[in-house]
Amino acid sequence: MDLLAQVLINGVLLGGLYAVMALGLALVWGVLNIVNLAHGAFIMLGAYLAWHLYTYFGIDPFLGLPLTAIVMFCLGYAVQRGLLNLIVRAPMFNTLLITFGLEVVLTYLAQLAFSADFRTINPPYAGNSIALGPLVVPLARLMAFGVAVVLTVGMWLFLLHTKLGRAIRATAQNLVAARLYGVEPRHLYAMTFGIGIGLAGAAGCLYGTVSQINPYIGATLTAKCFAISIIGGLDNPLGVLVGGLVLGIIESLTVLYIGATFGDVASFGVLVLVLIVRPSGLLGKTA
Amino acid sequence: MSAVLEIGHVTRRFAGLVAVNDVSFTLGQDEILGVIGPNGAGKTTLVNLISGTLMPSAGDIFFKGDKITGLSAFRRARLGIGRTFQIMRPFPGLSVLDNVAVGALFGHGAGESDLAKAREKARVQLDFVGLGRFATQRADELGGPNRKRLELAKALAMQPRVLLCDEVMAGLNLVEIEEVIEVLKKIRERGISILVIEHVIKAIKSLSDRLLVLHHGDKIADGPPDAVLSNSEVIEAYLGRRRS
Amino acid sequence: MTAFRVVLVVVLAVVLAVLPLFGSDVLIQFGINALLLAVLAQGWNIIGGYTGYPSFGNSVFYGLGSYGVAIAMVQWNLPFAVGMIFGVVLAVGFAFLLGIPVLRLKGHYFAIATLALAQVMSAIVSNISLAGQNIGLVLPPLNNDRLFYELSLGLLVLSTLTVFWLTRSRFGFGLIAIRENEEGAAVMGVNTTLYKVLAFALSGIFTALAGGIHAYWITFLDPESAFDISLNVKMIIMAVFGGPGTVFGPILGALVLSAVSEVLSSEATNVAGLFFGIVVVAAVVLMPRGVADVIRQFRVSGWRYFIENLKAHRI
Numbered sequence: 001m002d003l004l005a006q007v008l009i010n011g012v013l014l015g016g017l018y019a020v021m022a023l024g025l026a027l028v029w030g031v032l033n034i035v036n037l038a039h040g041a042f043i044m045l046g047a048y049l050a051w052h053l054y055t056y057f058g059i060d061p062f063l064g065l066p067l068t069a070i071v072m073f074c075l076g077y078a079v080q081r082g083l084l085n086l087i088v089r090a091p092m093f094n095t096l097l098i099t100f101g102l103e104v105v106l107t108y109l110a111q112l113a114f115s116a117d118f119r120t121i122n123p124p125y126a127g128n129s130i131a132l133g134p135l136v137v138p139l140a141r142l143m144a145f146g147v148a149v150v151l152t153v154g155m156w157l158f159l160l161h162t163k164l165g166r167a168i169r170a171t172a173q174n175l176v177a178a179r180l181y182g183v184e185p186r187h188l189y190a191m192t193f194g195i196g197i198g199l200a201g202a203a204g205c206l207y208g209t210v211s212q213i214n215p216y217i218g219a220t221l222t223a224k225c226f227a228i229s230i231i232g233g234l235d236n237p238l239g240v241l242v243g244g245l246v247l248g249i250i251e252s253l254t255v256l257y258i259g260a261t262f263g264d265v266a267s268f269g270v271l272v273l274v275l276i277v278r279p280s281g282l283l284g285k286t287a
Numbered sequence: 288m289s290a291v292l293e294i295g296h297v298t299r300r301f302a303g304l305v306a307v308n309d310v311s312f313t314l315g316q317d318e319i320l321g322v323i324g325p326n327g328a329g330k331t332t333l334v335n336l337i338s339g340t341l342m343p344s345a346g347d348i349f350f351k352g353d354k355i356t357g358l359s360a361f362r363r364a365r366l367g368i369g370r371t372f373q374i375m376r377p378f379p380g381l382s383v384l385d386n387v388a389v390g391a392l393f394g395h396g397a398g399e400s401d402l403a404k405a406r407e408k409a410r411v412q413l414d415f416v417g418l419g420r421f422a423t424q425r426a427d428e429l430g431g432p433n434r435k436r437l438e439l440a441k442a443l444a445m446q447p448r449v450l451l452c453d454e455v456m457a458g459l460n461l462v463e464i465e466e467v468i469e470v471l472k473k474i475r476e477r478g479i480s481i482l483v484i485e486h487v488i489k490a491i492k493s494l495s496d497r498l499l500v501l502h503h504g505d506k507i508a509d510g511p512p513d514a515v516l517s518n519s520e521v522i523e524a525y526l527g528r529r530r531s
Numbered sequence: 532m533t534a535f536r537v538v539l540v541v542v543l544a545v546v547l548a549v550l551p552l553f554g555s556d557v558l559i560q561f562g563i564n565a566l567l568l569a570v571l572a573q574g575w576n577i578i579g580g581y582t583g584y585p586s587f588g589n590s591v592f593y594g595l596g597s598y599g600v601a602i603a604m605v606q607w608n609l610p611f612a613v614g615m616i617f618g619v620v621l622a623v624g625f626a627f628l629l630g631i632p633v634l635r636l637k638g639h640y641f642a643i644a645t646l647a648l649a650q651v652m653s654a655i656v657s658n659i660s661l662a663g664q665n666i667g668l669v670l671p672p673l674n675n676d677r678l679f680y681e682l683s684l685g686l687l688v689l690s691t692l693t694v695f696w697l698t699r700s701r702f703g704f705g706l707i708a709i710r711e712n713e714e715g716a717a718v719m720g721v722n723t724t725l726y727k728v729l730a731f732a733l734s735g736i737f738t739a740l741a742g743g744i745h746a747y748w749i750t751f752l753d754p755e756s757a758f759d760i761s762l763n764v765k766m767i768i769m770a771v772f773g774g775p776g777t778v779f780g781p782i783l784g785a786l787v788l789s790a791v792s793e794v795l796s797s798e799a800t801n802v803a804g805l806f807f808g809i810v811v812v813a814a815v816v817l818m819p820r821g822v823a824d825v826i827r828q829f830r831v832s833g834w835r836y837f838i839e840n841l842k843a844h845r846i
Contacts, residue, residue, distance in 0.1 A: 087819075088845060094844075276633070360717040364717070390720075
């Protein structure tokens with residue numbers, strides 16, 4: 001029983017991290033109709049950035065997270081404004097291809113700059129845990145989970161209550177109408193993508209504290225974020241949170257009861273089931 | 288005159304909204320039935336239900352006496368139900384001729400299997416609607432009124448027994464509307480029964496044998512055009528209640 | 532097709548067929564790889580290019596074909612040809628069983644579902660003992676590169692003839708109609724579900740056969756390499772770069788990109804990867820309909836072709 005509870009806690013903590021990883025992807029996909037296959041690569045870049053801030057400037061990853069996010073935001077803005085805006089009105093499949101190309105380029109550049117070694121961000125408190133009765137809650141994971149929830153709820157509030165957030169939602173629903181209300185699409189698209197990448201950067205920062213990073217983690221992370229976004233639905237950040245938690249828990253349970261190699265099978269299996277039964281996601285609206 | 292199409296107490300609900308509510312009527316052989324009603328009345332939904340794009344929540348649909356309620360769209364097409372779309376749906380990458388050829392290849396009775404023969408049949412239909420000289424152009428290069436004609440040609444190439452027209456006159460000027468009316472009358476002469484959804488009341492009055500009026504999903508009138516158009520309930524639906 | 536073009540194609544085919552008599556071993560090996568990739572691109576072309584359903588699951592067919600041959604030859608001692616048939620049976624079975632639910636999904640959802648299926652299949656196969664589990668299988672060696680070359684070329688010719696047949700058959704027209712406007716196709720009498728599944732199965736057959744040839748050629752396979760997703764991405768890029776929905780586009784894309792990749796690989800190992808990425812990005816922006824379309828339209832519009840594409844798609 002204790003083992004089950006421990007696994008569930010691990011799953012929940014993992015789920016929170018998953019959610020913030022997928023948040024940027026879901027936002028960009030839901031609003032801009034851009035399926036960003038390079039999303040995982042941006043998470044990877046964020047992780048490396050946080051690692052450098054910590055290793056060379058001694059900035060604690062959790063404190064340095066805003067800085068990482070802002071730098072990544074700028075990068076995302078530039079990429080959208082300079083490149084992706086060029087294919088926004090092309091068939092959606094083209095966004096798949098172009099972001100795939102981007103992923104290849106980013107991975108290569110990262111490998112060139114950072115070499116292929118594994119790294120982690122290890123602040124001194126990283127090894128500590130909190131004891132909840134017989135259960136062990138690793139401190140770093142708990143903090144990552146906390147930040148993840150804050151970011152997700154923050155995103156939800158942002159989209160609902162701020163002027164920019166509402167402009168983004170309006171553009172997602174009807175570009176022409178939004179334009180008539182004074183929205184400048186090139187800037188807005190770039191802002192949205194920038195936010196998406198900023199979130200990826202923040203997620204990378206958190207990821208680096210709980211797991212190892214190397215230039216090649218991008219592809220697997222992207223695949224996971226897809227699963228989470230679809231399971232949770234693209235309309236709502238809270239849906240992504242649910243999707244992340246569902247996936248985190250399912251994965252942890254699968255690893256416990258079926259075997260370590262089946263973790264991925266479980267995630268993708270759930271993804272296929274959700275797509276077949278309810279393509280708009282668990283929290284999405286029905287057609 | 289036996290009924291080619293019979294709609295029996297058909298209802299269609301969408302998560303809380305009743306788009307079509309217990310509607311019944313028939314379409315007779317060689318008849319032109321006009322369907323009118325304010326926006327949102329459920330006219331396009333009705334056509335979707337007949338063509339098989341949507342399934343009814345309740346009720347049955349009969350075609351030449353046989354129940355077709357559960358049949359998928361492509362089977363109904365092969366039985367002889369053709370339709371045009373209000374928001375036009377050409378096959379953009381194909382030429383105008385090939386767009387119509389698809390109808391000849393797959394229409395009534397599963398159509399033609401030989402591509403060359405299908406293209407010949409397509410050419411006949413293109414000439415009939417007056418698009419002959421556009422045969423080799425890409426379908427998405429056509430202008431608005433010509434797209435409407437293309438929609439008609441595609442449906443006709445299927446050799447249907449029933450043609451469902453969804454706002455074929457929208458956006459046309461008076462001359463073009465007259466042309467469409469003539470084409471539809473000629474189609475009727477070929478033995479095809481037609482159901483026409485329209486907003487242009489004057490045009491549909493001169494074209495239809497009978498008028499059907501929908502309002503908020505309900506059928507509120509069904510009869511000869513003059514009688515229907517002077518029906519107070521119909522007038523109220525369009526213009527609102529008289530303030531006295 | 533004009534007479535000139537027919538002659539050109541036949542001449543090219545003959546040249547390719549006699550290449551092994553004059554080429555070095557390295558060239559023949561490159562040839563086998565490039566030809567098999569061209570088959571994969573052509574196979575993808577059927578479901579992705581003509582039917583409009585971008586499949587990320589063709590790597591499953593490839594894996595099934597590879598394992599079909601491997602299991603038949605290693606575990607049951609059957610000849611290669613029987614193994615190929617077994618692989619095809621597996622592929623067609625998969626296409627019908629899983630194709631039906633998955634083909635109901637639109638566009639990118641279909642892409643993602645097939646991607647997920649590919650991951651699942653890979654993990655499942657690595658747990659089946661008949662397939663050698665994680666370790667994989669080793670096939671009986673056959674040291675005859677020329678034979679494999681001619682087999683690959685033959686398969687490419689067969690797949691291309693099939694695609695050509697699509698462009699002039701009722702079935703192919705139905706597929707194109709589905710791609711251009713599925714609902715419109717349905718109301719005109721196209722049995723969209725059946726046609727999609729058939730296209731998926733046809734695509735799977737060629738992909739599986741390619742997998743089978745490849746497995747026997749390199750005499751070794753394991754789940755990770757057999758169901759490799761990057762292979763699926765490669766075949767898509769080659770088909771799309773060359774020109775999806777055309778008869779020769781995928782072949783062009785596969786041969787050109789393979790050649791470039793090969794040349795770069797000898798210079799510096801990973802620059803090939805970087806180059807690939809940049810080419811893909813540039814191609815999507817400037818020539819979204821592939822090289823085949825560039826060739827066709829360049830005579831008409833010249834350099835303005837690229838500017839037109841840009842203007843049409845950006846905001």
